[in-house]
Amino acid sequence: MVRRTAELMGVILVTSRSFSDGDLDLVGRAAQAGHRILRGPAHHDFAELRPLLHGADAWIAGTGAITDEHLEAAPKLRIVARYGVGTEAVDLEAARRRGIPVTNTPGANADAVADHAVGLMLAALRFVPDGDRRVRVGDWSVRRGRELGAAVVGIVGFGRIGQGVAKRLSGFGPRVVAADPYLSADVIRSNGAEPIDLDELFRVADVITLHAPGGQLLVDAGRLAHMRRGTVLVNTARGDLVDEAAIAEALRDGILAGYAADTLDGDTAAQGSPLLDPALADRVIVTPHLGAQTTQAVDNMGSISLADALAVLRGEEPAHPVTAR
Structure with missing residues (x-):
């Protein structure tokens, strides 16, 4: 040769x-x-x-x-x-x-991101990062969380990652609903979720996980206003899917109980993000693009x-x- x-x-x-x-x-x-x-x-x-x-x-x-x-x-x-x-x-x-x-x-990276999304759900529902921080300063008081199996989980975007999330959730036993304009109801059902309209998903879900492509705004003040109080929102997709200022306000108002994300809009340039406000640290989890890592x-x-x-x-x-x- x-x-x-x-x-x-x-x-x-x-x-x-x-x-x-x-x-x-x-x-x-x-x-x-x-x-x-x-x-x-x-x-x-x-x-x-x-x-x-x-x-x-x-x-x-x-x-x-x-x-x-x-x-x-x-x-x-x-x-x-x-x-x-x-x-x-x-x-x-x-x-x-x-x-x-x-x-x-x-x-x-579908399996890796699906794993991370479910991990963030559990961490937010059970206040895992906040509990760790408090124990390190001697605070052993308890915050009562919620079980994933008792929730309605809404999956926004039901491609490979969304379907992987549904597969993993089957072991926990929640009701799983999914919205995806590009898939038929039969395909959604055959992959472990109930098909649902996007606006209805935001109204009925206790936990919402985003797996849609970027370049669109899916979570704004209008959608947040119609969510159940105490909803947990997970975003392992793109930072621009959400209005971060509206998310921060919803966390302060109690509409959202938690926001867990693997991205911020602008990422490392977004150190001024309202979601990084120290006053929200007990309700916000952000990881540095660990989903695919x-x-x-x-x-x-x-x-x-x-x-x-x-x-x-x-x-x-x-x-x-x-x-x-």
Whole structure:
């Protein structure tokens, strides 16, 4: 076999922090295929990325924005392989115009996120983080929680992750309802939930978990006003699905008993979020995008995104293309 020199190797730009950070050596896999991994910043700041994009043949991209400006700066780029599922931060039309396929990793982290969503439900219902904080300062007083099996759980978005949540909830025994405009009632029923209208879901559920795509506002002051008092809201999807100021007000008013999320709108730039008010710390749980951070999910997302990138670099079609909206 002829070995390629470093000068002849293709460059795969990677801007996902956890790529090849699991059990699999994906950097080595890329090298065996004749390509070099080049690391870039996960936030996709254009000034920092521009010199890296100039020589990139493929881009395994994290959650940062991918704009027409980014693509213009990458004259050799042949594929954008999203490391994850969501593509709302990608200018798909700009990629289509340039003939650059965009892929994602459907299902790769579904089990991990479903696990995390159920974990956040339990943590919020039983005041787990708050109990830990109080014990550490000598406060052993008890806050009475609620059992998951006694709740009506509403799942907003019933794709792979939402269905995974329903499967996990079956062991606890709650009534599970789900709203998804893209699925038939029969499909929802066959996956362990009762089909329901979205507005009705917000009226009847004791626990609501969001698994819808970003780029839309699902929880605002109007919807919050019609919820049951004491509802717990879980968001392992996208920060922009909720009006954070309205959520904070609902927590103060008792409409919401708890908000548990794996994201904030703007994430690390959102340190001024009203949900981080210390006065709400006993009712708000926020984790730093832990949902997909399992060894198995990291390996799955990395393997799928790399396989699609290598396929395109070989002149083949990728297995997981995403079409422009």
